[in-house]
Every structure is written in structure tokens, then in C-alpha cells.
Amino acid sequence: xxxxxxxxxxxxxxxxxxxxxxxxxISKHSPSPSPLSSSSTPTSNSTASPKQVPSASQVSVxxxxxxxxxxxxxxxxxxxxxDLGFVExxxxxxxxxxxxxxxxxxxxxxxPGGAIVTELCDAVQNSHCWVLLITPNFLKDPxxxxxxxxxxxxxxxxxxxxxxxxxxxxxxxxxxxxxCLYYISVMLQETSFRQIRETVLRYLQELCQNxxxxxxxxxxxxxxx
Numbered sequence: 001x002x003x004x005x006x007x008x009x010x011x012x013x014x015x016x017x018x019x020x021x022x023x024x025x026i027s028k029h030s031p032s033p034s035p036l037s038s039s040s041t042p043t044s045n046s047t048a049s050p051k052q053v054p055s056a057s058q059v060s061v062x063x064x065x066x067x068x069x070x071x072x073x074x075x076x077x078x079x080x081x082x083d084l085g086f087v088e089x090x091x092x093x094x095x096x097x098x099x100x101x102x103x104x105x106x107x108x109x110x111x112p113g114g115a116i117v118t119e120l121c122d123a124v125q126n127s128h129c130w131v132l133l134i135t136p137n138f139l140k141d142p143x144x145x146x147x148x149x150x151x152x153x154x155x156x157x158x159x160x161x162x163x164x165x166x167x168x169x170x171x172x173x174x175x176x177x178x179x180c181l182y183y184i185s186v187m188l189q190e191t192s193f194r195q196i197r198e199t200v201l202r203y204l205q206e207l208c209q210n211x212x213x214x215x216x217x218x219x220x221x222x223x224x225x
Contacts, residue, residue: 059205059206059209059212061208062099063208068128068204068207068208071128072102072127073102073104073123073128074099074127074128074129074204075102075104075128075130076123076129076131076151077105077131078131078132078144079133079135079138080138080140080144081107081141083135083138086167089189090196091103093197104126106119106120116143120143120150124147124154129203130161130163131196132144132147134166134169134178135168136173149177152177152178160199162178163184163196163199164183165183165186166184167186168186184199
């Protein structure tokens with residue numbers, strides 16, 4: 001009887017050890033659960049994810065009704081008459097881009113018989129961005145300096161609106177009034193044209209994005225009221 005009872009205990013112990021080994025093997029070879037698995041299945045208490053706002057680079061500036069169309073021009077080119085050839089090529093480049101930038105070019109777009117001062121002021125106020133072609137001719141021209149100061153007065157701290165372009169002159173001659181602004185240096189014409197386009201496009205995208213956000217906030221506040 002004692003032998004039978006001893007054999008039974010030995011069999012029970014072997015079975016228990018075998019089960020433990022089997023469980024250990026399963027735990028070693030089974031993939032560990034993903035830390036995100038608990039949140040992968042929605043529950044009745046889960047809240048909707050917030051609406052994702054597109055980045056400025058994803059915003060289209062050509063949509064009808066966007067803030068871009070609040071002004072007559074996208075770009076006003078401020079330049080001296082002696083640099084007209086370069087400016088005409090720049091305008092042709094910008095207007096041929098997929099965005100079809102609307103450029104103000106004084107010799108082409110000024111009203112016949114209009115006062116110069118009025119034309120310059122209107123062009124600055126009716127444009128989103130201002131490209132200042134800083135050349136030796138520009139610095140000698142009182143009308144160019146007037147237009148430069150007009151642009152700075154219109155939006156002194158607006159990032160990307162005033163775009164100085166330095167051409168055929170030393171950095172030491174860069175106007176003091178513009179020292180707080182980065183400029184584009186014309187080394188290769190093609191490169192500088194692309195940089196101007198990207199700067200204007202970036203500003204317009206941010207303008208449209210911010211205006212859209214303000215509109216959404218206004219609607220939310222009206223609904224709450």
C-alpha cells in the first residue's frame with residue numbers, strides 16, 4: 001500500500017513539472033503583446049481623434065475664395081528702370097509657374113497718366129509680397145527708396161512679405177533699414193528665381209492656412225453662442 005501511494009505521488013509530481021515546462025515553452029516562444037494592442041480596439045468610452053490641420057505646404061493657394069484673392073497682386077516688384085531686363089525675366093518666370101502668380105510691374109501695369117506716388121502706394125497696398133531688387137541703381141533712386149520704406153511701413157514685422165534680392169553689389173552696402181530681414185543673393189539667376197518663388201508661395205500658403213483656421217474658430221464660437 002505504501003509503495004502504491006508513493007508511486008502515485010511520483011506520477012502526480014512528474015505531470016505537474018511537465019505542465020510547467022510546457023507553459024514556460026509557450027511563454028518563451030509566444031510573441032509579446034504590442035503596447036498599442038490595448039488601444040487598437042475602440043470602446044464606447046473612446047473619444048474621436050481631433051481633426052488634423054494640413055501643414056502650410058499642403059495648402060492650395062489657388063482655391064477660389066482663399067485669402068490670396070483678397071488683394072489684386074501676389075507680388076509687387078520694386079526696381080530701378082536700369083534693371084528692367086532682369087525684372088521682366090523674373091516676372092515672366094513667376095507668371096508661368098503652376099500658381100500663376102499675379103505680378104505688378106510698374107511700366108506694364110501703371111495706369112496711363114497716373115501719379116507716380118499714388119501708383120507706388122497702391123501697388124504696395126494691393127500686393128501680398130514685395131520683392132525689392134537691391135542694386136546700385138536701386139540705392140540711387142529716390143522712388144525705389146520710397147517704395148522700400150512704404151513696404152516696411154505697411155508690414156514691418158511680416159515674415160516673408162518683404163523679400164530683398166541683392167544683385168551686383170557688396171553685402172556692406174545692404175540698406176540698414178533691411179538688416180533685420182534675410183535677403184536672396186543673385187549668384188545664379190535660375191536659383192534666385194526659384195528661391196523667390198518658394199518664398200512667395202510659402203507666405204501665401206501660411207496666409208491661407210491661418211485665415212482658414214480663424215474662420216473655423218469664428219464658426220465654433222458662433223455655434224457655442
